[in-house]
Amino acid sequence: xxxxxxxxxxxxxxxxxxxxxxxxxxxxxxxxxxxxxxxxxxxxxxxxxxxxxxxxxxxxxxxxxxxxxxxxxxxxxxxxxxxxxxxxxxxxxxxxxxxxxxxxxxxxxxxxxxxxx
Amino acid sequence: xxxxxxxxxxxxxxxxxxxxxxxxxxxxxxxxxxxxxxxxxxxxxxxxxxxxxxxxxxxxxxxxxxxxxxxxxxxxxxxxxxxxxxxxxxxxxxxxxxxxxxxxxxxxxxxxxxxxxxxxxxxxxxxxxxxxxxxxxxxxxxxxxxxxxxxxxxxxxxxxxxxxxxxxxxxxxxxxxxxxxxxxxxxxxxxxxxxxxxxxxxxxxxxxxxxxxxxxxxxxxxxxxxxxxxxxxxxxxxxxxxxxxxxxxxxxxxxxxxxxxxxxxxxxxxxxxxxxxxxxxxxxxxxxxxxxxxxxxxxxxxxxxxxxxxxxxxxxxxxxxxxxxxxxxxxxxxxxxxxxxxxxxxxxxxxxxxxxxxxxxxxxxxxxxxxxxxxxxxxxxxxxxxx
Numbered sequence: 418x419x420x421x422x423x424x425x426x427x428x429x430x431x432x433x434x435x436x437x438x439x440x441x442x443x444x445x446x447x448x449x450x451x452x453x454x455x456x457x458x459x460x461x462x463x464x465x466x467x468x469x470x471x472x473x474x475x476x477x478x479x480x481x482x483x484x485x486x487x488x489x490x491x492x493x494x495x496x497x498x499x500x501x502x503x504x505x506x507x508x509x510x511x512x513x514x515x516x517x518x519x520x521x522x523x524x525x526x527x528x529x530x531x532x533x534x
Numbered sequence: 535x536x537x538x539x540x541x542x543x544x545x546x547x548x549x550x551x552x553x554x555x556x557x558x559x560x561x562x563x564x565x566x567x568x569x570x571x572x573x574x575x576x577x578x579x580x581x582x583x584x585x586x587x588x589x590x591x592x593x594x595x596x597x598x599x600x601x602x603x604x605x606x607x608x609x610x611x612x613x614x615x616x617x618x619x620x621x622x623x624x625x626x627x628x629x630x631x632x633x634x635x636x637x638x639x640x641x642x643x644x645x646x647x648x649x650x651x652x653x654x655x656x657x658x659x660x661x662x663x664x665x666x667x668x669x670x671x672x673x674x675x676x677x678x679x680x681x682x683x684x685x686x687x688x689x690x691x692x693x694x695x696x697x698x699x700x701x702x703x704x705x706x707x708x709x710x711x712x713x714x715x716x717x718x719x720x721x722x723x724x725x726x727x728x729x730x731x732x733x734x735x736x737x738x739x740x741x742x743x744x745x746x747x748x749x750x751x752x753x754x755x756x757x758x759x760x761x762x763x764x765x766x767x768x769x770x771x772x773x774x775x776x777x778x779x780x781x782x783x784x785x786x787x788x789x790x791x792x793x794x795x796x797x798x799x800x801x802x803x804x805x806x807x808x809x810x811x812x813x814x815x816x817x818x819x820x821x822x823x824x825x826x827x828x829x830x831x832x833x834x835x836x837x838x839x840x841x842x843x844x845x846x847x848x849x850x851x852x853x854x855x856x857x858x859x860x861x862x863x864x865x866x867x868x869x870x871x872x873x874x875x876x877x878x879x880x881x882x883x884x885x886x887x888x889x890x891x892x893x894x895x896x897x898x899x900x901x902x903x904x905x906x907x908x909x910x911x912x913x914x915x916x917x918x919x920x921x
Contacts, residue, residue, distance in 0.1 A: 496789025
């Protein structure tokens, strides 16, 4: 019985997929949430390669937003403690509630985006 | 205007110095300042575009070199006096001073590198390394402009005597200082203080530096040419090192690992001036020796003296005593990790075995001797250039 269990566990173990880190063709990231009282719909298109530039589109539900600032930050590690200067997102000339911008992603790893309205 | 100086094609009235020679002084300062500013920009702010002031300063130098040289070439080709045409060379049916042709090519190469670099970024993404084909074209263009300026000045120098010659000599050596500076700037990655106790640093410093130094000093004939040229390099680096941090700045690119409040200065200059001064001092002793002996003595002495002064100075630069604005060892690029050797003020042993260390040091001495020998040949050629 013990022998059988060992063989069974070995088969199960061999059938288990190995963890292989891979990140090919990350899909776009969507976020629907609030920055204070402002309801925002965010679409983020990561760069195809790193270093590269991610594109961000922010749609404000309200039309009384003056300015939106965007800032990419590392999620963990020493790079998460200090921030570069944020960029001002460009206000669309045709759509008063749409803001766009570019985010420079220079190293691989986990990133977050801070949006300040 | 003196009879000798009237051969020149375009001169500042009453002074006898061609305006293109003066323009090359402006160009050299402009390009070098822009280059240093740009490196500091990348270490401080991180993100750039073609329109940063540093890039504009570099491209202003390129534009001035290209247009100024092209103007002199056109003027000599189509309305030059017989004397001006006599003091010119013929290239693709056009006539002009040799230096103007070289500088015009350099300016053209630098200007071409800008759209080439843009295209490169669009095709392959952001830079991950400094060495890329458009950057190599830019560096070659810069070298072309500076050597063009030096050859233009030395051709005038070789045709004149007296006070005008002394004045041209000072200008020539000043431009020469920026040639040394450009060479040393390209080697910055290997002359960081963390590597100054490794053989690789001295190998990189040796390769080429003595070629430029010997070529410049031999064609100048000035008793203190080596000291002046390395002095220009040292003073320029020190000025930039002390002035840049006066300007407030913050990173615009992450991840940020250092608290940056002002422009990050580049490192303290390598003490090239010490061996250069000693070689100048000893010049009367070895100037009549056969050329290979001169190269052997000059190359070995230069590097040995440099190591003797730079090695303990590097130890000092790692010590708490140097951590002030004067020696600039307290400012780090925004991307320097807190664990990096520079931030921790510790040396990196590039060579992992003593065998590898002595191999690199030996290659350094070999590079010094060979560079000096080529520099002697190049300098002797330059001292004969009159067109």
